[in-house]
Amino acid sequence: MRALQGLRGPRAPALPLFLLCFLAAVRRSLEDGLSTAAPFTSLPVQEEITTKYSNLSSESHNISVTAAPYTSLPVQEEMMTKYSNLSLESHNISMTEQSNMPVEKNITLERPSNVELTCQFTTSGDLNSVNVTWKKGDKLLEDNYLVNATGSILYTQYRVAVIGSKQMGSYSCFFGEKKQHRGTFNLKVPEINGKNKPLITYVGDSVVLMCKCQDCLPLNWTWYGVNGSVQVPIGVPVNDKYVISGKHANETRLKITQLSEDDQGTYWCHAIFELGESEGHVELVVLSYLVPLKAFCAIVAEVVLLVTAILLFEMYTQKKKKPSGDGKEFEQGEQMKLDDSNGIENSGPRHRKNESVGQ
Amino acid sequence: MAYRAEPPDGGWGWMVVLSAFFQSALVFGVLRSFGVFFVEFVAAFEEPAARVSWIASIGIAVQQFGSPVGSALSTKFGPRPVVMTGGILAALGMLLASFATSLTHLYLSIGLLSGSGWALTFTPTLACLSRYFSRRRSLATGLALTGVGLSSFAFAPLFQWLLNHYAWRGALLLVSALSLHLVACGALLRPLSLAEDPVVGGPGAQITSLLRHGPFLRYTVALTLINTGYFIPYVHLVAHLRDLGWDPLPAAFLLSVAAISDLVGRVASGWLGDAVPGPVARLLMLWTTLTGVILALYPVAEAPTGLVALTVAYGFTSGALTPVAFSVLPELVGTGKIYCGLGLVQMVESIGGLLGAPLSGYLRDVTGNYTASFVVAGTFLLAGSGVLITLPHFFCFSAPTSRPQDHVTEALDTKVPLPEEGLGED
Numbered sequence: 001m002r003a004l005q006g007l008r009g010p011r012a013p014a015l016p017l018f019l020l021c022f023l024a025a026v027r028r029s030l031e032d033g034l035s036t037a038a039p040f041t042s043l044p045v046q047e048e049i050t051t052k053y054s055n056l057s058s059e060s061h062n063i064s065v066t067a068a069p070y071t072s073l074p075v076q077e078e079m080m081t082k083y084s085n086l087s088l089e090s091h092n093i094s095m096t097e098q099s100n101m102p103v104e105k106n107i108t109l110e111r112p113s114n115v116e117l118t119c120q121f122t123t124s125g126d127l128n129s130v131n132v133t134w135k136k137g138d139k140l141l142e143d144n145y146l147v148n149a150t151g152s153i154l155y156t157q158y159r160v161a162v163i164g165s166k167q168m169g170s171y172s173c174f175f176g177e178k179k180q181h182r183g184t185f186n187l188k189v190p191e192i193n194g195k196n197k198p199l200i201t202y203v204g205d206s207v208v209l210m211c212k213c214q215d216c217l218p219l220n221w222t223w224y225g226v227n228g229s230v231q232v233p234i235g236v237p238v239n240d241k242y243v244i245s246g247k248h249a250n251e252t253r254l255k256i257t258q259l260s261e262d263d264q265g266t267y268w269c270h271a272i273f274e275l276g277e278s279e280g281h282v283e284l285v286v287l288s289y290l291v292p293l294k295a296f297c298a299i300v301a302e303v304v305l306l307v308t309a310i311l312l313f314e315m316y317t318q319k320k321k322k323p324s325g326d327g328k329e330f331e332q333g334e335q336m337k338l339d340d341s342n343g344i345e346n347s348g349p350r351h352r353k354n355e356s357v358g359q
Numbered sequence: 360m361a362y363r364a365e366p367p368d369g370g371w372g373w374m375v376v377l378s379a380f381f382q383s384a385l386v387f388g389v390l391r392s393f394g395v396f397f398v399e400f401v402a403a404f405e406e407p408a409a410r411v412s413w414i415a416s417i418g419i420a421v422q423q424f425g426s427p428v429g430s431a432l433s434t435k436f437g438p439r440p441v442v443m444t445g446g447i448l449a450a451l452g453m454l455l456a457s458f459a460t461s462l463t464h465l466y467l468s469i470g471l472l473s474g475s476g477w478a479l480t481f482t483p484t485l486a487c488l489s490r491y492f493s494r495r496r497s498l499a500t501g502l503a504l505t506g507v508g509l510s511s512f513a514f515a516p517l518f519q520w521l522l523n524h525y526a527w528r529g530a531l532l533l534v535s536a537l538s539l540h541l542v543a544c545g546a547l548l549r550p551l552s553l554a555e556d557p558v559v560g561g562p563g564a565q566i567t568s569l570l571r572h573g574p575f576l577r578y579t580v581a582l583t584l585i586n587t588g589y590f591i592p593y594v595h596l597v598a599h600l601r602d603l604g605w606d607p608l609p610a611a612f613l614l615s616v617a618a619i620s621d622l623v624g625r626v627a628s629g630w631l632g633d634a635v636p637g638p639v640a641r642l643l644m645l646w647t648t649l650t651g652v653i654l655a656l657y658p659v660a661e662a663p664t665g666l667v668a669l670t671v672a673y674g675f676t677s678g679a680l681t682p683v684a685f686s687v688l689p690e691l692v693g694t695g696k697i698y699c700g701l702g703l704v705q706m707v708e709s710i711g712g713l714l715g716a717p718l719s720g721y722l723r724d725v726t727g728n729y730t731a732s733f734v735v736a737g738t739f740l741l742a743g744s745g746v747l748i749t750l751p752h753f754f755c756f757s758a759p760t761s762r763p764q765d766h767v768t769e770a771l772d773t774k775v776p777l778p779e780e781g782l783g784e785d
Contacts, residue, residue: 200526292529299536306543307443314549 083114083161090116093183095175097123102182108190109275110216112163119173119183121154132156133174141171162187165276189273190216192280200285206257209282211269213250218271218278221252226266234267261286362554365493366694371549372491372499378547379484379503382442385541386422386449386477388510389534390415395518399527404462411462417470418477423709425478430702431562433483437550438698445479446541448472453535457528473538480541482705486698487548489689494633496689501629501682508622508678512615559695566699574691574751575700578640579707581746582684585647586711588739589680591719591732592654592673599729603661613667617674624678632683637752639686644747646680651740658730691750715739 093103109115123130127149134141134156145158156173168187175181194211201207211221223244224231234254235242243255252269264286270279366372393415400411432441452473459465485500492499521530559565569575596617600610628646632639653673660666685701692700719732747753 197523200524200529202526202528205528287525287529292525292532296532296536299533300539303536303539303543306540307546310543310546 083163086161086163087111087113088116089113090118091185092118092120093173093185094120094122095181095183096121097125097181100180102184104184104186106186106188109162109168109187110190110273112161112274114159114161115187116157116159117171117173117185118155118157119175121156121175121181122152123154124152127152127154130154130175131177131179133179134158135172135174137169162275164274168276189276189278190214190271192269192271192278194269194280194282198283198285200287201259203260203286203288205259206255207259207284209254209256209267209269209284211252211271211280211282213271213278215250216271216273217249218273220272221246222270222272223252223254224268224270226268231268256284259286261288362552362556364554366491366551366553368492368494372488374547375484375488375491375549376499376503378544379488380506382480382484382506382541382544383504384506384510384514385538385544386481387507388514389538390418390477391507391511392514392518395515395522396527396530399522400462400465403527406462414462414465414469417466418474420709420713421471421474422477422481423712424706425475426482426705426709427566427699427702429479429482430486430698430700431566432479433486433698434562434565438483438487438548439545439550441483442480442545442548443542445476445483446539446543446545447476448479449476449541450535450539452476453531453538457531457535476538476541480545482702483698484544484548485685486701487551489685489697489701490551490553490694493689493694497632497639497682497686498626498629500685501625501627501632504625504681504685505622508618508625511618553694555693555695559693562699565696566703569692569696569700569703572692577746577749578687578691579704581743581750582704582708583711584739584743584746585680585684586708587715587718588651588654588736588743589677590712590715591736592657592677595719595723595729595732596670598723599657599733600666602728603666605663613670616667617670620671620674621678624675625682627675628679629682631679632686638750639683639690640747640750640753643680643683643687644744644753646676646683647740647744647747650676650680651737651744653737654733654740655737657733657737658728687750711739 089107089109091105091107093105095103107115121130132145132147132154134145141158144160145156148155148157154175158171158173160167160171162168168189170184170186172182172184190213192211192213195209199207199209209223221244223234223242225234226232235244241257243257244252245255246252252271254267254269256263264284266281266283268279268281270277397408397411397414400406400414401408404411429441429445449472452468452471455472456465456468459468485503488499488503489496518530518534521533525533559568593614597607597610597614600613601607605613628642632642635642650673653669653676657666657669660669688700688704689697715736719729719736722732722735723729725731
């Protein structure tokens with residue numbers, strides 16, 4: 001624990017300097033809003049939170065609270081009560097000494113909540129000598145995390161109150177002097193599903209573009225069309241051509257009437273959450289009627305040709321058959337029974353047979 | 360005009376087989392693959408799937424109930440003009456459907472118009488085929504009916520491709536052009552004048568004489584019973600498998616396997632029907648009984664291997680009974696009355712087909728699983744095969760198949776009035 005305490009706080013010997021540093025730290029953490037669930041809480045408050053939200057599935061392990069010597073509990077308790085009505089989300093990543101691959105976990109957050117990120121590290125060596133750091137993006141995080149060791153597993157937990165888009169992003173825990181073992185939590189807003197296949201419509205038709213969010217309820221939806229490479233909002237001057245509606249809160253529909261070829265392109269739908277924005281896209285293709293019509297006319301022409309050929313062929317064989325007279329019919333019936341291979345009615349003179357037909 | 364005493368049994372008949380093959384592909388293959396369009400219609404018109412599936416139901420109903428009309432017209436004018444008109448109607452229906460703005464529009468254009476076009480094509484073609492063959496009738500029918508199975512395989516991916524490239528409007532336009540090939544198929548149906556044609560009279564007379572013909576009526580009853588049970592597994596097999604815990608993909612694959620064994624069954628049965636002497640009705644009874652037994656065994660089979668074996672066997676036997684079912688009719692009523700006969704049979708048996716699937720669904724809703732519906736389907740089939748026993752010459756092992764001359768004399772005996780104008784062109 002000695003190494004950890006060394007990381008934790010300044011080693012300034014003098015008390016006034018101590019207080020100054022503390023005040024600076026508190027103000028900075030107040031600005032960032034990173035003050036809930038600080039490791040310096042007293043046990044009763046912590047128990048209150050865990051019992052209040054005990055119905056949530058929690059993967060967090062018991063971590064011993066190490067109280068650092070330089071906080072005043074009342075300030076932190078104020079932070080705690082301010083955000084204690086938010087739900088608690090716990091997420092866990094485990095790493096071993098052998099794996100050098102960075103481990104990532106994606107976390108989808110829709111509403112402001114308290115987030116508890118835990119990294120556990122298994123090593124056979126000395127746990128006390130392992131360096132632990134937390135980073136948000138590229139920025140080093142100084143406080144708000146706990147470290148604990150149980151048996152051969154080292155736990156570190158970071159708590160943050162996510163109340164706005166500033167707290168979203170990637171949080172990484174690092175183990176080791178050279179930060180060689182890394183686990184990353186990606187905090188993201190929910191994804192929006194547009195449509196992967198392009199929607200095909202025709203000129204003069206009307207179409208409904210839909211964007212849907214699986215299990216979330218955005219605050220608001222907006223639609224954008226693309227002009228060149230610039231996204232232009234749609235439906236801002238409300239007119240007949242574009243109608244935005246939605247049956248449920250988790251979906252939005254854009255109905256476009258009187259389609260023309262200019263309406264072709266990609267349409268973006270933006271879902272606005274408290275914690276940020278998410279977007280999906282739908283591609284629209286507008287064809288003119290001539291496209292299938294050409295294929296249609298080609299096939300119709302082919303059918304007409306076929307019919308004419310068949311009828312002409314029949315007239316031709318009839319003409320060749322005609323001079324021989326009626327008696328031929330029965331003979332040709334006999335010939336048919338011999339199963340001609342070419343399957344065409346025989347024409348031309350045949351040997352007359354003196355059998356009577358019909359027995 | 361010269362009349363043949365016997366059907367040619369080959370020659371141009373094989374072109375008629377080809378024509379019938381393409382026609383069954385273009386009529387039933389399109390109908391069976393139409394499910395691909397349904398998804399698009401549901402999205403485009405924002406209607407529930409049940410309402411959209413009425414399009415196919417109306418089409419099938421019109422095709423079957425309109426069969427007598429097609430048959431009567433063919434008797435009067437010959438098959439060729441009737442089938443060509445039917446092809447134009449079917450294509451026109453699809454063409455108008457591509458401009459549809461509502462579901463009712465589709466009911467009228469695809470259901471009514473294309474359906475009546477199909478009614479004018481399918482039955483006359485099969486009847487014409489029966490007139491061209493006597494010794495090889497079953498084989499020819501079996502070969503022609505393989506068009507249905509093969510086209511289902513080909514059309515479903517084709518329709519999906521069309522939908523991906525042209526959306527449903529353009530795809531319907533191109534399916535309309537495809538259906539226009541029915542006209543070309545109709546052109547292949549050269550009229551055939553058989554000896555008994557002048558004797559059996561015009562369509563009205565034929566229908567009246569048929570309705571008084573005991574064996575014909577019994578046969579119609581038998582086919583209706585068979586039809587009631589026949590379609591149930593096709594409709595409910597996948598759902599039954601899902602109930603037993605199968606995944607959708609293996610279940611659909613099993614259905615494809617059944618379709619392949621169906622194809623094999625059709626051709627094999629066609630060949631067998633011609634090779635075995637004696638009335639073909641006996642073979643029909645054999646296949647129907649087997650199918651009924653297999654259906655009744657379905658609820659008992661739980662293991663996957665048992666279900667696969669049963670499904671393959673069902674596919675084979677149910678495919679086997681189709682060409683034979685069409686071959687029995689000319690033996691009963693003669694090739695002169697075949698058009699009207701086939702039309703009437705199709706119309707009446709369609710009642711069975713329409714009732715079968717909803718009845719099965721109702722039984723499933725009441726009992727909770729498909730056991731009752733499969734057993735009922737099997738019972739219908741067995742009942743149908745039981746009625747088949749009452750057909751004439753059933754137990755004669757040495758009696759030859761009825762010859763056209765018998766029908767000529769029979770018709771003369773019943774004093775059917777002679778027609779005033781000739782039948783068809785020569």
